[in-house]
Amino acid sequence: MSPTLMALVDGSAYSESVCRHAAWIARRTGAQVKLYHVLDPRRTPAQRDLSGSIKLGARSDLLEKLSALDEQHARLSQAHGRAILEDARALMAGDGVEDVVTRLRSGDIVETVAAKEGAADMILIGKRGEAAGLEAPHLGSNFERIVRASHKPVFVANRAFxxxxxxxxxxxxxxxxxxxxxxxxxxxxxxxxxxxxxxxxxxxxxxxxxxxxxxxxxxxxxxxxxxxxxxxxxxxxxxxxxxxxxxxxxxxxxxxxxxxxxxxxxxxxxxxxxxxxxxxxxxx
Missing domain, CATH: 3.40.50.620 (HUPs)
Structure with missing residues:
Protein backbone atom coordinates (compact mmCIF):
# COMPACT_ATOMS: atom_id res chain seq x y z
CA MET A 1 0.00 0.00 0.00
CA SER A 2 1.37 3.42 -0.98
CA PRO A 3 2.14 5.89 1.81
CA THR A 4 0.01 8.99 2.27
CA LEU A 5 1.08 12.55 2.97
CA MET A 6 -1.17 15.05 4.74
CA ALA A 7 -0.13 18.51 3.55
CA LEU A 8 -1.65 21.59 5.17
CA VAL A 9 -1.90 24.68 2.95
CA ASP A 10 -3.30 28.05 4.00
CA GLY A 11 -2.39 30.34 1.14
CA SER A 12 0.59 31.83 2.99
CA ALA A 13 4.01 32.37 1.42
CA TYR A 14 5.06 29.02 2.90
CA SER A 15 2.32 27.03 1.16
CA GLU A 16 4.27 26.79 -2.10
CA SER A 17 7.21 25.34 -0.19
CA VAL A 18 4.89 22.81 1.50
CA CYS A 19 3.63 21.73 -1.93
CA ARG A 20 7.08 21.46 -3.48
CA HIS A 21 8.45 19.46 -0.56
CA ALA A 22 5.37 17.21 -0.68
CA ALA A 23 5.96 16.68 -4.40
CA TRP A 24 9.61 15.82 -3.73
CA ILE A 25 8.60 13.26 -1.10
CA ALA A 26 5.86 11.81 -3.32
CA ARG A 27 8.22 11.34 -6.26
CA ARG A 28 10.74 9.51 -4.08
CA THR A 29 8.25 7.32 -2.22
CA GLY A 30 5.23 6.97 -4.52
CA ALA A 31 3.04 8.55 -1.85
CA GLN A 32 -0.42 9.94 -2.42
CA VAL A 33 -0.77 13.54 -1.31
CA LYS A 34 -3.85 14.78 0.51
CA LEU A 35 -4.00 18.57 0.52
CA TYR A 36 -5.99 20.08 3.38
CA HIS A 37 -7.18 23.66 3.78
CA VAL A 38 -8.93 24.30 7.10
CA LEU A 39 -11.27 27.26 7.46
CA ASP A 40 -10.80 28.76 10.90
CA PRO A 41 -14.18 29.72 12.43
CA ARG A 42 -12.37 32.16 14.71
CA ARG A 43 -11.68 34.32 11.69
CA THR A 44 -15.33 34.59 10.69
CA PRO A 45 -17.29 37.69 11.73
CA ALA A 46 -17.99 37.64 15.46
CA GLN A 47 -21.52 37.30 16.76
CA ARG A 48 -22.93 40.74 17.27
CA ASP A 49 -24.78 42.01 20.29
CA LEU A 50 -27.32 44.48 18.95
CA SER A 51 -29.20 44.98 22.19
CA GLY A 52 -29.52 48.53 23.32
CA SER A 53 -31.24 51.68 22.21
CA ILE A 54 -31.63 50.80 18.51
CA LYS A 55 -35.26 51.01 17.48
CA LEU A 56 -36.89 47.66 16.81
CA GLY A 57 -37.52 48.26 13.12
CA ALA A 58 -34.04 49.59 12.51
CA ARG A 59 -32.47 46.73 14.42
CA SER A 60 -34.42 44.12 12.48
CA ASP A 61 -33.30 45.67 9.21
CA LEU A 62 -29.71 45.78 10.42
CA LEU A 63 -29.86 42.16 11.55
CA GLU A 64 -31.01 41.09 8.11
CA LYS A 65 -28.18 42.99 6.42
CA LEU A 66 -25.57 41.60 8.81
CA SER A 67 -26.90 38.09 8.33
CA ALA A 68 -26.59 38.51 4.57
CA LEU A 69 -23.01 39.77 5.01
CA ASP A 70 -22.16 36.75 7.17
CA GLU A 71 -23.53 34.40 4.52
CA GLN A 72 -21.55 36.21 1.84
CA HIS A 73 -18.39 36.00 3.95
CA ALA A 74 -18.90 32.26 4.44
CA ARG A 75 -19.34 31.75 0.68
CA LEU A 76 -16.24 33.81 -0.06
CA SER A 77 -14.21 31.87 2.51
CA GLN A 78 -15.29 28.60 0.92
CA ALA A 79 -14.42 29.88 -2.56
CA HIS A 80 -11.07 31.17 -1.35
CA GLY A 81 -10.28 27.81 0.26
CA ARG A 82 -11.17 25.91 -2.91
CA ALA A 83 -9.00 28.27 -4.97
CA ILE A 84 -6.03 27.67 -2.64
CA LEU A 85 -6.46 23.91 -2.97
CA GLU A 86 -6.77 24.03 -6.76
CA ASP A 87 -3.67 26.21 -7.05
CA ALA A 88 -1.80 23.78 -4.79
CA ARG A 89 -2.94 20.82 -6.89
CA ALA A 90 -1.81 22.58 -10.08
CA LEU A 91 1.56 23.36 -8.50
CA MET A 92 2.08 19.71 -7.65
CA ALA A 93 0.99 18.60 -11.11
CA GLY A 94 3.63 20.94 -12.51
CA ASP A 95 6.16 19.08 -10.36
CA GLY A 96 5.05 15.77 -11.85
CA VAL A 97 2.75 14.54 -9.07
CA GLU A 98 -0.80 13.64 -10.15
CA ASP A 99 -1.98 11.44 -7.26
CA VAL A 100 -3.36 14.37 -5.29
CA VAL A 101 -6.70 14.78 -3.52
CA THR A 102 -8.00 17.97 -1.92
CA ARG A 103 -9.97 18.38 1.26
CA LEU A 104 -11.68 21.56 2.47
CA ARG A 105 -12.58 21.49 6.15
CA SER A 106 -13.97 23.94 8.70
CA GLY A 107 -12.93 23.91 12.33
CA ASP A 108 -9.84 23.85 14.48
CA ILE A 109 -6.78 22.80 12.49
CA VAL A 110 -5.33 20.69 15.33
CA GLU A 111 -8.61 18.81 15.73
CA THR A 112 -8.61 18.21 11.97
CA VAL A 113 -5.08 16.82 12.10
CA ALA A 114 -5.97 14.60 15.06
CA ALA A 115 -9.02 13.25 13.23
CA LYS A 116 -7.28 12.60 9.90
CA GLU A 117 -3.66 11.75 10.71
CA GLY A 118 -4.46 8.09 11.26
CA ALA A 119 -4.62 7.62 7.50
CA ALA A 120 -1.38 9.55 6.92
CA ASP A 121 2.27 8.57 7.17
CA MET A 122 3.60 12.12 7.46
CA ILE A 123 2.20 15.61 8.08
CA LEU A 124 3.61 18.62 6.23
CA ILE A 125 3.19 22.17 7.50
CA GLY A 126 4.80 25.52 6.84
CA LYS A 127 7.06 27.10 9.39
CA ARG A 128 4.73 30.08 9.50
CA GLY A 129 1.12 30.54 8.50
CA GLU A 130 -0.80 33.26 6.71
CA ALA A 131 -1.23 35.28 9.90
CA ALA A 132 2.53 35.73 10.31
CA GLY A 133 4.73 37.92 8.16
CA LEU A 134 7.97 36.66 6.71
CA GLU A 135 9.95 38.67 9.23
CA ALA A 136 7.80 37.70 12.22
CA PRO A 137 9.91 36.54 15.18
CA HIS A 138 7.52 33.72 16.03
CA LEU A 139 6.55 30.50 14.31
CA GLY A 140 3.13 29.81 12.92
CA SER A 141 0.58 29.96 15.71
CA ASN A 142 -0.49 26.37 15.11
CA PHE A 143 2.99 24.91 14.71
CA GLU A 144 3.63 23.86 18.29
CA ARG A 145 0.03 22.74 18.82
CA ILE A 146 0.23 20.40 15.84
CA VAL A 147 3.61 18.97 16.84
CA ARG A 148 2.39 18.33 20.39
CA ALA A 149 -0.83 16.68 19.22
CA SER A 150 0.43 14.62 16.29
CA HIS A 151 1.68 11.05 16.55
CA LYS A 152 3.16 11.04 13.05
CA PRO A 153 6.39 12.55 11.72
CA VAL A 154 5.91 16.26 11.07
CA PHE A 155 7.77 17.84 8.15
CA VAL A 156 8.22 21.57 8.76
CA ALA A 157 8.82 23.35 5.44
CA ASN A 158 11.06 26.38 5.31
CA ARG A 159 10.48 29.47 3.15
CA ALA A 160 11.67 28.06 -0.19
CA PHE A 161 12.28 24.60 -1.61
Missing part, protein backbone atom coordinates in the same frame (compact mmCIF):
# COMPACT_ATOMS: atom_id res chain seq x y z
CA UNK A 162 15.73 23.50 -2.68
CA UNK A 163 16.92 20.01 -3.69
CA UNK A 164 17.78 17.81 -0.72
CA UNK A 165 20.90 15.63 -0.81
CA UNK A 166 22.43 15.82 2.68
CA UNK A 167 20.59 15.04 5.94
CA UNK A 168 21.57 15.73 9.56
CA UNK A 169 20.10 13.67 12.40
CA UNK A 170 20.28 15.36 15.82
CA UNK A 171 20.85 12.43 18.18
CA UNK A 172 20.83 12.30 21.98
CA UNK A 173 20.11 8.63 22.63
CA UNK A 174 16.53 9.29 23.65
CA UNK A 175 13.60 7.24 22.39
CA UNK A 176 12.45 9.78 19.82
CA UNK A 177 15.95 10.35 18.45
CA UNK A 178 16.44 6.58 18.14
CA UNK A 179 13.17 6.50 16.21
CA UNK A 180 14.57 9.23 13.99
CA UNK A 181 17.63 7.11 13.18
CA UNK A 182 15.51 4.06 12.45
CA UNK A 183 13.12 6.14 10.34
CA UNK A 184 15.92 7.47 8.15
CA UNK A 185 17.49 4.01 7.87
CA UNK A 186 14.29 2.31 6.72
CA UNK A 187 12.37 4.94 4.76
CA UNK A 188 12.91 5.03 0.97
CA UNK A 189 12.59 8.81 1.19
CA UNK A 190 16.20 8.95 2.35
CA UNK A 191 17.65 6.36 -0.05
CA UNK A 192 20.80 7.63 -1.73
CA UNK A 193 21.07 10.73 0.45
CA UNK A 194 24.19 11.57 2.47
CA UNK A 195 23.49 11.21 6.20
CA UNK A 196 25.26 12.78 9.16
CA UNK A 197 24.35 11.84 12.75
CA UNK A 198 25.55 14.16 15.49
CA UNK A 199 25.18 14.73 19.21
CA UNK A 200 26.24 17.66 21.40
CA UNK A 201 28.21 17.47 24.63
CA UNK A 202 31.31 15.88 26.06
CA UNK A 203 32.66 12.85 24.21
CA UNK A 204 32.51 9.87 26.56
CA UNK A 205 32.68 6.17 25.97
CA UNK A 206 28.91 5.95 26.36
CA UNK A 207 28.33 8.79 23.90
CA UNK A 208 30.63 7.23 21.32
CA UNK A 209 29.00 3.82 21.69
CA UNK A 210 25.56 5.36 21.23
CA UNK A 211 26.70 7.13 18.08
CA UNK A 212 28.33 3.94 16.78
CA UNK A 213 25.06 2.08 17.33
CA UNK A 214 23.19 4.80 15.44
CA UNK A 215 25.67 4.68 12.59
CA UNK A 216 25.42 0.88 12.46
CA UNK A 217 21.63 1.15 12.13
CA UNK A 218 22.04 3.64 9.29
CA UNK A 219 24.65 1.50 7.56
CA UNK A 220 22.33 -1.49 7.77
CA UNK A 221 19.84 0.66 5.87
CA UNK A 222 22.37 1.35 3.15
CA UNK A 223 23.73 4.70 4.35
CA UNK A 224 27.45 5.37 4.70
CA UNK A 225 26.77 7.72 7.59
CA UNK A 226 29.13 10.16 9.28
CA UNK A 227 29.01 10.41 13.08
CA UNK A 228 30.17 13.42 15.12
CA UNK A 229 30.24 14.59 18.73
CA UNK A 230 29.82 18.37 18.79
CA UNK A 231 31.13 20.73 21.44
CA UNK A 232 29.03 23.50 22.92
CA UNK A 233 25.34 24.32 23.22
CA UNK A 234 23.23 21.99 21.05
CA UNK A 235 21.38 24.75 19.22
CA UNK A 236 24.53 26.63 18.27
CA UNK A 237 26.59 23.51 17.52
CA UNK A 238 23.92 21.94 15.31
CA UNK A 239 23.28 25.27 13.63
CA UNK A 240 26.95 25.53 12.70
CA UNK A 241 26.89 22.03 11.20
CA UNK A 242 23.82 22.97 9.16
CA UNK A 243 25.46 26.13 7.84
CA UNK A 244 28.98 24.83 7.31
CA UNK A 245 28.26 21.19 6.43
CA UNK A 246 25.96 21.73 3.46
CA UNK A 247 22.96 20.23 5.29
CA UNK A 248 19.63 20.35 3.41
CA UNK A 249 17.34 18.64 5.94
CA UNK A 250 17.39 18.26 9.73
CA UNK A 251 15.76 15.23 11.39
CA UNK A 252 15.31 15.17 15.15
CA UNK A 253 13.20 13.70 17.90
CA UNK A 254 10.26 15.74 19.09
CA UNK A 255 11.06 14.71 22.65
CA UNK A 256 14.38 13.57 24.01
CA UNK A 257 16.51 13.82 27.08
CA UNK A 258 19.71 15.51 28.23
CA UNK A 259 20.69 18.82 26.68
CA UNK A 260 19.04 18.28 23.30
CA UNK A 261 15.66 17.88 24.99
CA UNK A 262 15.16 21.65 24.99
CA UNK A 263 15.64 21.73 21.24
CA UNK A 264 12.07 20.66 20.62
CA UNK A 265 8.89 22.18 21.99
CA UNK A 266 11.02 24.57 23.96
CA UNK A 267 12.68 27.93 23.59
CA UNK A 268 15.87 26.58 22.02
CA UNK A 269 14.22 24.47 19.37
CA UNK A 270 11.65 27.04 18.34
CA UNK A 271 14.50 29.49 17.97
CA UNK A 272 16.53 26.99 15.96
CA UNK A 273 13.65 26.10 13.65
CA UNK A 274 12.78 29.77 13.28
CA UNK A 275 16.31 30.75 12.28
CA UNK A 276 17.22 27.56 10.42
CA UNK A 277 16.84 27.96 6.66
CA UNK A 278 16.27 24.30 5.95
CA UNK A 279 13.26 22.05 6.52
CA UNK A 280 13.00 19.97 9.68
CA UNK A 281 11.41 16.56 10.29
CA UNK A 282 10.23 16.09 13.88
CA UNK A 283 9.74 12.54 15.20
CA UNK A 284 7.56 11.50 18.10
Missing amino acids: RPISRVLIAYDGGVSSMKAVDYVARNPLFAGLDVVVATAGAETGQTRRALDDARATLEAGGHAAEAHVLRGHPGKALGEVVEQGGIDLLVMGAYGHSRIRTLVIGSTTTEMIRSCRIPVVLMR
Whole structure:
Protein backbone atom coordinates (compact mmCIF):
# COMPACT_ATOMS: atom_id res chain seq x y z
CA MET A 1 0.00 0.00 0.00
CA SER A 2 1.37 3.42 -0.98
CA PRO A 3 2.14 5.89 1.81
CA THR A 4 0.01 8.99 2.27
CA LEU A 5 1.08 12.55 2.97
CA MET A 6 -1.17 15.05 4.74
CA ALA A 7 -0.13 18.51 3.55
CA LEU A 8 -1.65 21.59 5.17
CA VAL A 9 -1.90 24.68 2.95
CA ASP A 10 -3.30 28.05 4.00
CA GLY A 11 -2.39 30.34 1.14
CA SER A 12 0.59 31.83 2.99
CA ALA A 13 4.01 32.37 1.42
CA TYR A 14 5.06 29.02 2.90
CA SER A 15 2.32 27.03 1.16
CA GLU A 16 4.27 26.79 -2.10
CA SER A 17 7.21 25.34 -0.19
CA VAL A 18 4.89 22.81 1.50
CA CYS A 19 3.63 21.73 -1.93
CA ARG A 20 7.08 21.46 -3.48
CA HIS A 21 8.45 19.46 -0.56
CA ALA A 22 5.37 17.21 -0.68
CA ALA A 23 5.96 16.68 -4.40
CA TRP A 24 9.61 15.82 -3.73
CA ILE A 25 8.60 13.26 -1.10
CA ALA A 26 5.86 11.81 -3.32
CA ARG A 27 8.22 11.34 -6.26
CA ARG A 28 10.74 9.51 -4.08
CA THR A 29 8.25 7.32 -2.22
CA GLY A 30 5.23 6.97 -4.52
CA ALA A 31 3.04 8.55 -1.85
CA GLN A 32 -0.42 9.94 -2.42
CA VAL A 33 -0.77 13.54 -1.31
CA LYS A 34 -3.85 14.78 0.51
CA LEU A 35 -4.00 18.57 0.52
CA TYR A 36 -5.99 20.08 3.38
CA HIS A 37 -7.18 23.66 3.78
CA VAL A 38 -8.93 24.30 7.10
CA LEU A 39 -11.27 27.26 7.46
CA ASP A 40 -10.80 28.76 10.90
CA PRO A 41 -14.18 29.72 12.43
CA ARG A 42 -12.37 32.16 14.71
CA ARG A 43 -11.68 34.32 11.69
CA THR A 44 -15.33 34.59 10.69
CA PRO A 45 -17.29 37.69 11.73
CA ALA A 46 -17.99 37.64 15.46
CA GLN A 47 -21.52 37.30 16.76
CA ARG A 48 -22.93 40.74 17.27
CA ASP A 49 -24.78 42.01 20.29
CA LEU A 50 -27.32 44.48 18.95
CA SER A 51 -29.20 44.98 22.19
CA GLY A 52 -29.52 48.53 23.32
CA SER A 53 -31.24 51.68 22.21
CA ILE A 54 -31.63 50.80 18.51
CA LYS A 55 -35.26 51.01 17.48
CA LEU A 56 -36.89 47.66 16.81
CA GLY A 57 -37.52 48.26 13.12
CA ALA A 58 -34.04 49.59 12.51
CA ARG A 59 -32.47 46.73 14.42
CA SER A 60 -34.42 44.12 12.48
CA ASP A 61 -33.30 45.67 9.21
CA LEU A 62 -29.71 45.78 10.42
CA LEU A 63 -29.86 42.16 11.55
CA GLU A 64 -31.01 41.09 8.11
CA LYS A 65 -28.18 42.99 6.42
CA LEU A 66 -25.57 41.60 8.81
CA SER A 67 -26.90 38.09 8.33
CA ALA A 68 -26.59 38.51 4.57
CA LEU A 69 -23.01 39.77 5.01
CA ASP A 70 -22.16 36.75 7.17
CA GLU A 71 -23.53 34.40 4.52
CA GLN A 72 -21.55 36.21 1.84
CA HIS A 73 -18.39 36.00 3.95
CA ALA A 74 -18.90 32.26 4.44
CA ARG A 75 -19.34 31.75 0.68
CA LEU A 76 -16.24 33.81 -0.06
CA SER A 77 -14.21 31.87 2.51
CA GLN A 78 -15.29 28.60 0.92
CA ALA A 79 -14.42 29.88 -2.56
CA HIS A 80 -11.07 31.17 -1.35
CA GLY A 81 -10.28 27.81 0.26
CA ARG A 82 -11.17 25.91 -2.91
CA ALA A 83 -9.00 28.27 -4.97
CA ILE A 84 -6.03 27.67 -2.64
CA LEU A 85 -6.46 23.91 -2.97
CA GLU A 86 -6.77 24.03 -6.76
CA ASP A 87 -3.67 26.21 -7.05
CA ALA A 88 -1.80 23.78 -4.79
CA ARG A 89 -2.94 20.82 -6.89
CA ALA A 90 -1.81 22.58 -10.08
CA LEU A 91 1.56 23.36 -8.50
CA MET A 92 2.08 19.71 -7.65
CA ALA A 93 0.99 18.60 -11.11
CA GLY A 94 3.63 20.94 -12.51
CA ASP A 95 6.16 19.08 -10.36
CA GLY A 96 5.05 15.77 -11.85
CA VAL A 97 2.75 14.54 -9.07
CA GLU A 98 -0.80 13.64 -10.15
CA ASP A 99 -1.98 11.44 -7.26
CA VAL A 100 -3.36 14.37 -5.29
CA VAL A 101 -6.70 14.78 -3.52
CA THR A 102 -8.00 17.97 -1.92
CA ARG A 103 -9.97 18.38 1.26
CA LEU A 104 -11.68 21.56 2.47
CA ARG A 105 -12.58 21.49 6.15
CA SER A 106 -13.97 23.94 8.70
CA GLY A 107 -12.93 23.91 12.33
CA ASP A 108 -9.84 23.85 14.48
CA ILE A 109 -6.78 22.80 12.49
CA VAL A 110 -5.33 20.69 15.33
CA GLU A 111 -8.61 18.81 15.73
CA THR A 112 -8.61 18.21 11.97
CA VAL A 113 -5.08 16.82 12.10
CA ALA A 114 -5.97 14.60 15.06
CA ALA A 115 -9.02 13.25 13.23
CA LYS A 116 -7.28 12.60 9.90
CA GLU A 117 -3.66 11.75 10.71
CA GLY A 118 -4.46 8.09 11.26
CA ALA A 119 -4.62 7.62 7.50
CA ALA A 120 -1.38 9.55 6.92
CA ASP A 121 2.27 8.57 7.17
CA MET A 122 3.60 12.12 7.46
CA ILE A 123 2.20 15.61 8.08
CA LEU A 124 3.61 18.62 6.23
CA ILE A 125 3.19 22.17 7.50
CA GLY A 126 4.80 25.52 6.84
CA LYS A 127 7.06 27.10 9.39
CA ARG A 128 4.73 30.08 9.50
CA GLY A 129 1.12 30.54 8.50
CA GLU A 130 -0.80 33.26 6.71
CA ALA A 131 -1.23 35.28 9.90
CA ALA A 132 2.53 35.73 10.31
CA GLY A 133 4.73 37.92 8.16
CA LEU A 134 7.97 36.66 6.71
CA GLU A 135 9.95 38.67 9.23
CA ALA A 136 7.80 37.70 12.22
CA PRO A 137 9.91 36.54 15.18
CA HIS A 138 7.52 33.72 16.03
CA LEU A 139 6.55 30.50 14.31
CA GLY A 140 3.13 29.81 12.92
CA SER A 141 0.58 29.96 15.71
CA ASN A 142 -0.49 26.37 15.11
CA PHE A 143 2.99 24.91 14.71
CA GLU A 144 3.63 23.86 18.29
CA ARG A 145 0.03 22.74 18.82
CA ILE A 146 0.23 20.40 15.84
CA VAL A 147 3.61 18.97 16.84
CA ARG A 148 2.39 18.33 20.39
CA ALA A 149 -0.83 16.68 19.22
CA SER A 150 0.43 14.62 16.29
CA HIS A 151 1.68 11.05 16.55
CA LYS A 152 3.16 11.04 13.05
CA PRO A 153 6.39 12.55 11.72
CA VAL A 154 5.91 16.26 11.07
CA PHE A 155 7.77 17.84 8.15
CA VAL A 156 8.22 21.57 8.76
CA ALA A 157 8.82 23.35 5.44
CA ASN A 158 11.06 26.38 5.31
CA ARG A 159 10.48 29.47 3.15
CA ALA A 160 11.67 28.06 -0.19
CA PHE A 161 12.28 24.60 -1.61
CA ARG A 162 15.73 23.50 -2.68
CA PRO A 163 16.92 20.01 -3.69
CA ILE A 164 17.78 17.81 -0.72
CA SER A 165 20.90 15.63 -0.81
CA ARG A 166 22.43 15.82 2.68
CA VAL A 167 20.59 15.04 5.94
CA LEU A 168 21.57 15.73 9.56
CA ILE A 169 20.10 13.67 12.40
CA ALA A 170 20.28 15.36 15.82
CA TYR A 171 20.85 12.43 18.18
CA ASP A 172 20.83 12.30 21.98
CA GLY A 173 20.11 8.63 22.63
CA GLY A 174 16.53 9.29 23.65
CA VAL A 175 13.60 7.24 22.39
CA SER A 176 12.45 9.78 19.82
CA SER A 177 15.95 10.35 18.45
CA MET A 178 16.44 6.58 18.14
CA LYS A 179 13.17 6.50 16.21
CA ALA A 180 14.57 9.23 13.99
CA VAL A 181 17.63 7.11 13.18
CA ASP A 182 15.51 4.06 12.45
CA TYR A 183 13.12 6.14 10.34
CA VAL A 184 15.92 7.47 8.15
CA ALA A 185 17.49 4.01 7.87
CA ARG A 186 14.29 2.31 6.72
CA ASN A 187 12.37 4.94 4.76
CA PRO A 188 12.91 5.03 0.97
CA LEU A 189 12.59 8.81 1.19
CA PHE A 190 16.20 8.95 2.35
CA ALA A 191 17.65 6.36 -0.05
CA GLY A 192 20.80 7.63 -1.73
CA LEU A 193 21.07 10.73 0.45
CA ASP A 194 24.19 11.57 2.47
CA VAL A 195 23.49 11.21 6.20
CA VAL A 196 25.26 12.78 9.16
CA VAL A 197 24.35 11.84 12.75
CA ALA A 198 25.55 14.16 15.49
CA THR A 199 25.18 14.73 19.21
CA ALA A 200 26.24 17.66 21.40
CA GLY A 201 28.21 17.47 24.63
CA ALA A 202 31.31 15.88 26.06
CA GLU A 203 32.66 12.85 24.21
CA THR A 204 32.51 9.87 26.56
CA GLY A 205 32.68 6.17 25.97
CA GLN A 206 28.91 5.95 26.36
CA THR A 207 28.33 8.79 23.90
CA ARG A 208 30.63 7.23 21.32
CA ARG A 209 29.00 3.82 21.69
CA ALA A 210 25.56 5.36 21.23
CA LEU A 211 26.70 7.13 18.08
CA ASP A 212 28.33 3.94 16.78
CA ASP A 213 25.06 2.08 17.33
CA ALA A 214 23.19 4.80 15.44
CA ARG A 215 25.67 4.68 12.59
CA ALA A 216 25.42 0.88 12.46
CA THR A 217 21.63 1.15 12.13
CA LEU A 218 22.04 3.64 9.29
CA GLU A 219 24.65 1.50 7.56
CA ALA A 220 22.33 -1.49 7.77
CA GLY A 221 19.84 0.66 5.87
CA GLY A 222 22.37 1.35 3.15
CA HIS A 223 23.73 4.70 4.35
CA ALA A 224 27.45 5.37 4.70
CA ALA A 225 26.77 7.72 7.59
CA GLU A 226 29.13 10.16 9.28
CA ALA A 227 29.01 10.41 13.08
CA HIS A 228 30.17 13.42 15.12
CA VAL A 229 30.24 14.59 18.73
CA LEU A 230 29.82 18.37 18.79
CA ARG A 231 31.13 20.73 21.44
CA GLY A 232 29.03 23.50 22.92
CA HIS A 233 25.34 24.32 23.22
CA PRO A 234 23.23 21.99 21.05
CA GLY A 235 21.38 24.75 19.22
CA LYS A 236 24.53 26.63 18.27
CA ALA A 237 26.59 23.51 17.52
CA LEU A 238 23.92 21.94 15.31
CA GLY A 239 23.28 25.27 13.63
CA GLU A 240 26.95 25.53 12.70
CA VAL A 241 26.89 22.03 11.20
CA VAL A 242 23.82 22.97 9.16
CA GLU A 243 25.46 26.13 7.84
CA GLN A 244 28.98 24.83 7.31
CA GLY A 245 28.26 21.19 6.43
CA GLY A 246 25.96 21.73 3.46
CA ILE A 247 22.96 20.23 5.29
CA ASP A 248 19.63 20.35 3.41
CA LEU A 249 17.34 18.64 5.94
CA LEU A 250 17.39 18.26 9.73
CA VAL A 251 15.76 15.23 11.39
CA MET A 252 15.31 15.17 15.15
CA GLY A 253 13.20 13.70 17.90
CA ALA A 254 10.26 15.74 19.09
CA TYR A 255 11.06 14.71 22.65
CA GLY A 256 14.38 13.57 24.01
CA HIS A 257 16.51 13.82 27.08
CA SER A 258 19.71 15.51 28.23
CA ARG A 259 20.69 18.82 26.68
CA ILE A 260 19.04 18.28 23.30
CA ARG A 261 15.66 17.88 24.99
CA THR A 262 15.16 21.65 24.99
CA LEU A 263 15.64 21.73 21.24
CA VAL A 264 12.07 20.66 20.62
CA ILE A 265 8.89 22.18 21.99
CA GLY A 266 11.02 24.57 23.96
CA SER A 267 12.68 27.93 23.59
CA THR A 268 15.87 26.58 22.02
CA THR A 269 14.22 24.47 19.37
CA THR A 270 11.65 27.04 18.34
CA GLU A 271 14.50 29.49 17.97
CA MET A 272 16.53 26.99 15.96
CA ILE A 273 13.65 26.10 13.65
CA ARG A 274 12.78 29.77 13.28
CA SER A 275 16.31 30.75 12.28
CA CYS A 276 17.22 27.56 10.42
CA ARG A 277 16.84 27.96 6.66
CA ILE A 278 16.27 24.30 5.95
CA PRO A 279 13.26 22.05 6.52
CA VAL A 280 13.00 19.97 9.68
CA VAL A 281 11.41 16.56 10.29
CA LEU A 282 10.23 16.09 13.88
CA MET A 283 9.74 12.54 15.20
CA ARG A 284 7.56 11.50 18.10
